[in-house]
Amino acid sequence: MNEAEIILKFKERNLHCGELIKRINEQLAKFANSHMKKNGVTFTQLKMLMVLNIAEGGSATLKELEKFFRTAQSTTAGIASRLEKNGFIESYTDQQDKRIKHVHITEKGRKCCQNSIKSIEAGERDLLSPLTAEQQQQFMSYLQKIYDHIKNK
Secondary structure (H helix, E strand, C coil): CCHHHHHHHHHHHCCCHHHHHHHHHHHHHHHHHHHHHHHCCCHHHHHHHHHHHHCHHHEEEHHHHHHHHCCCHHHHHHHHHHHHHCCCEEEEECCCCCCCEEEEECHHHHHHHHHHHHHHHHHHHHHHCCCCHHHHHHHHHHHHHHHHHHCCC
16 A cells, blocks of 8 residues: 555545535435436435425425525526426416416326335435444434534524
C-alpha cells in the first residue's frame, strides 16, 4: 500500500459527521435509483408520487409540492412534467384561478408506488442490518432528534 492509499484509508475512517451522512445519502440514492429504474422513475420522482398517493384525492397543487419538498418552482414543475409525460400523473389548471396547476396520480402511478415500497423496505433493512434491533431503534431516534433540531435553522 502506497502513501496515498494509506492517507485515503485514514481519511475514510475519520470522516466528520456531515461527510458520513452525505456519503450514506449518496449510496442510498444510488441504490434507490438503480431499483426504481425498473419502475420507470427516479427516486426523486417516486417521492412525489408517494406524496400524491397519500394526499387527499390523490391530488396536490404544484405550489403545495414545492413547499413540501422545499424545491424551486422550476424543479417541481420539471419533475411533474416528466411524470406526466410517462403517464404517472395528470395535470390540470384550477377552474377558479388559471395560475394554479394541480397534479393527480394515475393508476399507473399508484402501481409504481406499490411496487417500489418493497424495494425501499429491502434497502432500509440492508442499511440497518449491521445494527441490532435495539441499536436500530436508537439510531432512528437519534436521526429524528437531530433532524428536529436542525430543520428550521
